[in-house]
Amino acid sequence: MPVARVVVDVMLKPEILDPQGQAVSRALVRLGFDGISDVRQGKRFELEVEGPVDDDALGRIHKIAESFLANTVIEDFTVRVENGDAS
Amino acid sequence: MPVARVVVDVMLKPEILDPQGQAVSRALVRLGFDGISDVRQGKRFELEVEGPVDDDALGRIHKIAESFLANTVIEDFTVRVENGDAS
Numbered sequence: 001m002p003v004a005r006v007v008v009d010v011m012l013k014p015e016i017l018d019p020q021g022q023a024v025s026r027a028l029v030r031l032g033f034d035g036i037s038d039v040r041q042g043k044r045f046e047l048e049v050e051g052p053v054d055d056d057a058l059g060r061i062h063k064i065a066e067s068f069l070a071n072t073v074i075e076d077f078t079v080r081v082e083n084g085d086a087s
Numbered sequence: 088m089p090v091a092r093v094v095v096d097v098m099l100k101p102e103i104l105d106p107q108g109q110a111v112s113r114a115l116v117r118l119g120f121d122g123i124s125d126v127r128q129g130k131r132f133e134l135e136v137e138g139p140v141d142d143d144a145l146g147r148i149h150k151i152a153e154s155f156l157a158n159t160v161i162e163d164f165t166v167r168v169e170n171g172d173a174s
Contacts, residue, residue, distance in 0.1 A: 009131055033151050038135040044096055048125040064120050
């Protein structure tokens with residue numbers, strides 16, 4: 001059965017403080033890496049979808065992301081189909 | 088000063104067991120969402136870069152990702168410049 005990959009990225013909303021990202025950002029300065037003004041850390045989910053990734057499947061994944069992968073009070077999410085380029 | 092966004096995605100290597108992803112995958116079945124055969128969970132870092140994102144800047148970010156954001160024994164990472172489309 002063909003399997004496609006859909007990626008759901010979950011990031012804290014811009015107005016929400018991100019202590020993890022701030023910790024990374026400050027550590028970069030301490031380690032001597034400059035030129036990075038801000039870091040935000042979020043989650044990336046890779047979902048292997050059975051069958052065709054049509055509007056119906058994307059709708060279901062949107063629902064999964066909204067109800068389960070992201071806390072939409074404080075987080076934004078994006079759903080996208082990953083192309084075949086192995087990274 | 089212009090600020091560009093570079094995204095670093097960090098995922099467990101395919102051969103490494105991902106208990107977080109498995110937990111999500113099993114929960115989806117319990118919650119009645121079918122058609123998802125596998126889930127892997129990783130991290131997404133958004134870095135705001137001061138100045139131009141040239142080869143030099145990307146090289147530095149590659150080094151940051153390799154030495155600091157990812158544990159390259161068990162994780163793979165990708166570095167990419169995010170286009171201006173607000174998501």
